[in-house]
Amino acid sequence: MKEQHKPLQQYLAEQAGRIEDALKTAIPANWDVPDKLKDAMMYSIEAGGKRLRPVLVLAAAEAVKGDAQASACALPVACAVEMVHTYSLVHDDLPAMDNDDYRRGKLTNHKVFGEAMAILAGDGLLTHAFYVAAQATRQHGVPAETTLAVIEDLARLAGLPGMVGGQAADVLGEQGVTSAEELRSIHLRKTSALISFSLVAGGRIGGADDRQLDALSLFGRNIGLAFQIQDDILDLIGDEQKLGKKVQSDLRQNKVTYPYLLGMDESRKEMARLTAEAKEALARAGLADPGRLLEIADYLMGRDR
Amino acid sequence: MKEQHKPLQQYLAEQAGRIEDALKTAIPANWDVPDKLKDAMMYSIEAGGKRLRPVLVLAAAEAVKGDAQASACALPVACAVEMVHTYSLVHDDLPAMDNDDYRRGKLTNHKVFGEAMAILAGDGLLTHAFYVAAQATRQHGVPAETTLAVIEDLARLAGLPGMVGGQAADVLGEQGVTSAEELRSIHLRKTSALISFSLVAGGRIGGADDRQLDALSLFGRNIGLAFQIQDDILDLIGDEQKLGKKVQSDLRQNKVTYPYLLGMDESRKEMARLTAEAKEALARAGLADPGRLLEIADYLMGRDR
Incomplete structure (x- = not known):
């Protein structure tokens, strides 16, 4: 059976599994590191969700090469981006930032390990991500x-x-964001940038040319924004069980969101427009096998968690 | 006049000046970055002291090549290490960590910009350090x-x-450190590691072989420890004006230090022993021109701030 024909859910689960296995051994066993620091880092790594960013690294490498084996070389960079994503969540949850007690239904890092260790766990994840990325060459x-x-x-x-x-x-503009343009600019940086990175990084490792890298970058930017809009929508109407958090928490926190600024209908239309533009750019880029990435774009728009 | 014969103070001041100039333009002007974030980052960068770590990067590159021009290529990495050092101070000063209001006679980052911005300024400095280091190749x-x-x-x-x-x-062991061995292990990681990095990085860029890199690493480890011991001694007996902080602040905070554990005499002896071993290793490594590094080792031991 061709890799391409595997159902998407199975593909996503298998890739997430590869990434989670690799993350378990991402800290060299012979390093002298305080156990508590490792525990704090791994607590938030293991609390991870869909592993969207690292899966995109692997999927992009495969799409460029047209070869499911191509992504083995991309595994260190996939782990690195998940570590960077995780550090950002740990620091964003801190009392001085969003002051969140729960994330994905589990206590946040500082609620379990204390603020000092949460700051250091974040610093450690960010720093170590660059070490792990360098292993793409070394290993x-x-x-x-x-x-x-x-x-x-x-x-x-x-x-x-x-x-x-x-x-x-976002911190500086809290409550002060009044236009969809401003909200878009924040999400482009907070969410799209790292998703776009994931696609371009996988593309680079797969050997993409500049035109293909540009298409992967635009694809990432757009599905990143679409992803954020769907997050905002799910926060309003989602299933609390599936989301692992209370719905309408954005409303209660007076957060400015897409549905708040544009209404639900316009938000859904914008999400569909962004996804269509992303898929079109990717389909034209001459990748060896873009099918899986195109499927993922549709999946992100339709997800319920 | 040969570079080597310039007085050490003049050499250190000139190198620090080069580094400070380069740091001023380390954030690309065409990047869209919130002004407040840039201000917070530059506030702590500009509050910098001796620029010891980046000076060591440049001096190591020159020592290996035997050429004062050799250090131009090392300037991006010199800036990177100063950014990493600065981020570590910003995060260490946070209320959840050491909770310091002043550093080098100036208000700490979070006292001026608030905790959220101080956390982000630290994250920004750490992340950007890797971008700047990559410019060694790019530029x-x-x-x-x-x-x-x-x-x-x-x-x-x-x-x-x-x-x-x-x-x-250090955070985990607070008040619990009881042996010089334990204290040494913490300082080796907290202080020596980055000083050692600076020397090895300069050496790599200068083209050092493995034996030379090992000698630079040992030299850095030892002068890093000696530097820390002198810091502890100055905290007990130094000149408040020169230090920019109150003396005996460690005592008041019940911090475990070398003089506390070993006494003043033994601390001075240990510092001298470490420095002598460092110089010996370096002198034997066959560097083209190790003179400046040997001078710096002596200077660090004798400094009064």
């Missing part, structure tokens, strides 16, 4: 130029013009 | 393999078996 023979380009992208898109800058804009 | 033609090795070292020595792990051990 899998990816050319050093490629890994260096991936690391530069990661530091940019997780950094000042990306995730950290978006989070700062 | 100065350092081989990608070399820059990747530097980045891997940085993520390790600033990370779990290095600075983050040492800070975690």
